[in-house]
Amino acid sequence: MLEVKFYDTVDDSLLKFAVIISQSNGKWVFCKHKERDTYEAPGGHREVGEDILETAKRELQEETGAIQFNIKPICVYSVTGKNSVNENGEETFGLLCFAEIREFSGQLDSEMEKVVLMDELPQNWTYPLIQPKLIEKYMQIERQSYSRIQLSAKQTIEYIKNTIKPGMNLLEIRELSEEKLLELGADSFWYWDVGAFVFAGDETCVSVSGKQYVTSDRVIGNNDIITIDLSPQAGNIWGDYARTIIMENGKVVEDIGLIENLEWKSGLQMEEKLHAELLRFATKETTFEKLYYHMNKLIVENGFVNLDFMDNLGHSIVKTKGDRVYIEKGNMTKLGDVKYFTFEPHIAFPDSKYGYKKENIYYFDENGLMEL
DSSP: OOEEEEESOOOGGGEEEEEEEEEETTEEEEEEETTOSOEEOSEEEOOTTOOHHHHHHHHHHHHHOEEEEEEEEEEEEEEESOBTTBSSOOOEEEEEEEEEEEEEOSOOOSSEEEEEEESSOOSSBSSTTTHHHHHHHHHHHHHHHHHHHHHHHHHHHHHHHHHOOTTOBHHHHHHHHHHHHHHTTOOEETTTTOSEEEEEGGGGGOOOOTTTOOOOOOBOOSSEEEEEEEOEEETTEEOOEEEEEEEETTEEOOOGGGOSOHHHHHHHHHHHHHHHHHHHHOOTTOBHHHHHHHHHHHHHHTTOEEOOTTSOOOBBOOSSGGGOOBSSTTOOOBGGGSSOEEEOOEEEOTTOSOOEEEEEEEEEETTEEEEO
């Protein structure tokens, strides 16, 4: 019986192998050996005097033909027990890496017959007792990374709620938000280098691309409505989180039920209703288009309009802005075919000067649809 373990680090001299979990344009990258009908992640033995990360790069290039890629170490793994590459069964160690491949040469300089891009993990593994566990570990670490960056956005909104006061302008709020995101672990901002989109009053009805966004110097009033949309990034891991905040009598109102302005209360209650309906309605088989029509119908039936400048309700969370797919008509991608997606209805009453937004990231696990 083989046993697979994971470590943060071990002595470099112990690392004999490198395995590279790889993706390209959202698909898994696997190799098929010339003499086998099974699939495996690229990887191989460390050569004498070779840096272990160079081993990973070399094996990736040789076995997949990758010529443009980003690669990073994930953790150390070990295998104990006799197998095809370990006759005595002693514990052996390797470096587990992840690579995002942007371009392939089309030429393989190895024993591999071909490279296959897959939407789902293979059923016929070359190393069925090892590599599925490596994939599982990578996915666990990746989810933790997404959770951390999303948590930084949630904590930033709470920080702003406790900091904001009448007389502050939107430029100050943006600066405070972006500083807090960086303090909490973000290293950059994925949406046009804007970490915090901040709107207030009648600006909350504005829907604009980050490419055109300019923060106004509008001053927060004693009774005001403020929407903040955050886009932190750590490495190529995105967060995406937005909330509309109500200020009454100079203080932020945390409980929607206590909001005195009935229009503002109704707008935020509708946002809650839409997110609750998402959790009830969406399955892995639901297409982005089906969700688009269902939610827009609910928005209209409840007397609201969709304000989004692209007429969508959210998008997939990916590594490159241009790879996003949207909750829009014509998109037949299934929700379960993406790792994460946002739901961010931006709504208003017809002809009102006030808009409302609530954005979360969602994903599916064995229990169904979950908020990140």
